[in-house]
Amino acid sequence: MDGLLVLADGETFEGRVDSPATATGEVVFNTVHSGYQEVITDPSYAGQIVCFTYPHIGNYGVTPADDQSGRPRCRGVIAREVTERPSNRRAAEAVRPWLARHGVPVLTGIDTRRLTRHLREAGSLCGAFGPADEHDALQAAARAEPGTEGADLVSDVTTREPYRVGDGPMRVVAYDLGIKQDMLRRLGRIATVDVVPAGTPAADVLARRPDGVFLSNGPGDPAAVDVDVAGLLGRVPVFGVCLGHQLLARALGARTYKLPFGHHGGNHPVRRVSTGQVEVTSQNHNYAVSADGVSGARTTHVNLNDGVVEGLECRDARAFSVQYHPEAAPGPHDAGYLFEEFRTMMEHA
Numbered sequence: 001m002d003g004l005l006v007l008a009d010g011e012t013f014e015g016r017v018d019s020p021a022t023a024t025g026e027v028v029f030n031t032v033h034s035g036y037q038e039v040i041t042d043p044s045y046a047g048q049i050v051c052f053t054y055p056h057i058g059n060y061g062v063t064p065a066d067d068q069s070g071r072p073r074c075r076g077v078i079a080r081e082v083t084e085r086p087s088n089r090r091a092a093e094a095v096r097p098w099l100a101r102h103g104v105p106v107l108t109g110i111d112t113r114r115l116t117r118h119l120r121e122a123g124s125l126c127g128a129f130g131p132a133d134e135h136d137a138l139q140a141a142a143r144a145e146p147g148t149e150g151a152d153l154v155s156d157v158t159t160r161e162p163y164r165v166g167d168g169p170m171r172v173v174a175y176d177l178g179i180k181q182d183m184l185r186r187l188g189r190i191a192t193v194d195v196v197p198a199g200t201p202a203a204d205v206l207a208r209r210p211d212g213v214f215l216s217n218g219p220g221d222p223a224a225v226d227v228d229v230a231g232l233l234g235r236v237p238v239f240g241v242c243l244g245h246q247l248l249a250r251a252l253g254a255r256t257y258k259l260p261f262g263h264h265g266g267n268h269p270v271r272r273v274s275t276g277q278v279e280v281t282s283q284n285h286n287y288a289v290s291a292d293g294v295s296g297a298r299t300t301h302v303n304l305n306d307g308v309v310e311g312l313e314c315r316d317a318r319a320f321s322v323q324y325h326p327e328a329a330p331g332p333h334d335a336g337y338l339f340e341e342f343r344t345m346m347e348h349a
């Protein structure tokens with residue numbers, strides 16, 4: 001049926017929707033060419049509608065091994081075209097029925113290039129899409145949507161009970177702030193990992209006598225997420241990724257701020273300051289760390305597109321973090337070495 005996306009600033013985009021269901025959330029664009037399933041099941045996208053700039057998704061279906069959590073996490077999916085029937089006969093399911101089964105609306109046929117240009121110029125905006133004859137209701141929903149600003153979406157995605165994965169030689173406690181499965185797979189190769197809920201006190205974590213603590217990715221505004229990182233610093237090695245990077249930086253005195261439209265893709269160039277080497281990275285974040293105000297830490301990685309701080313290290317506290325995703329899923333594996341650096345830090349602690 002005819003569909004319509006209405007943004008909070010009134011901009012509209014005509015397309016097609018599969019059902020009368022509507023989707024409301026902060027609209028972000030992701031530029032990956034493949035890996036739509038990893039993006040859609042990444043809990044970091046909770047509260048958001050994802051627009052794929054790549055014009056055609058779904059051609060290899062969905063496969064459980066690619067899930068980054070138990071189900072799709074974004075509020076809605078926008079793409080120029082979503083394949084009806086995957087060409088990959090090994091696929092467990094096609095994308096459209098998979099999304100329908102999980103209640104995630106799909107909008108296709110819109111001018112995704114014009115939407116992307118608009119978000120780049122206007123910045124991330126909340127929006128709502130649904131049947132084309134519901135313009136006024138969609139505009140009201142878009143304007144009423146709080147988005148991720150100040151939103152603690154982590155509590156919606158974290159585990160309620162601790163659980164254990166992996167069989168590596170080290171002992172790691174990982175805060176589940178919306179943790180991706182491929183992060184757990186990478187950690188599980190270097191450690192036996194106790195995954196704990198977001199609200200776990202630092203004292204409980206330290207009582208497990210870990211060799212290291214991992215702070216995971218996750219949705220929403222880091223300023224709205226309450227994890228006692230300061231209670232860990234100096235007592236145990238800490239490695240943070242994406243939201244975990246932002247929380248570590250805040251515990252070190254840094255300010256976090258919202259980027260105009262974030263970094264969401266698989267080809268962001270990041271320079272490693274110590275070697276000058278450039279890593280092509282997988283990224284998915286709307287907030288960033290301001291370098292000023294960080295005490296006792298140095299910037300280890302910088303984004304070559306816009307100079308955003310992409311990594312920090314606090315040698316005294318045996319803590320380091322990156323804004324981008326070393327586990328990829330989706331995207332390149334250039335930064336996989338960071339998990340070995342975490343293991344080395346724990347071995348020499």
Ligand SMILES: NC(=O)CC[C@H](N)C(=O)O
Nearest residue numbers: 217218242243285286287
């Ligand atoms: N992938 C993430 O951990 C995202 C971190 C944070 N929610 C942001 O948007 O910046």
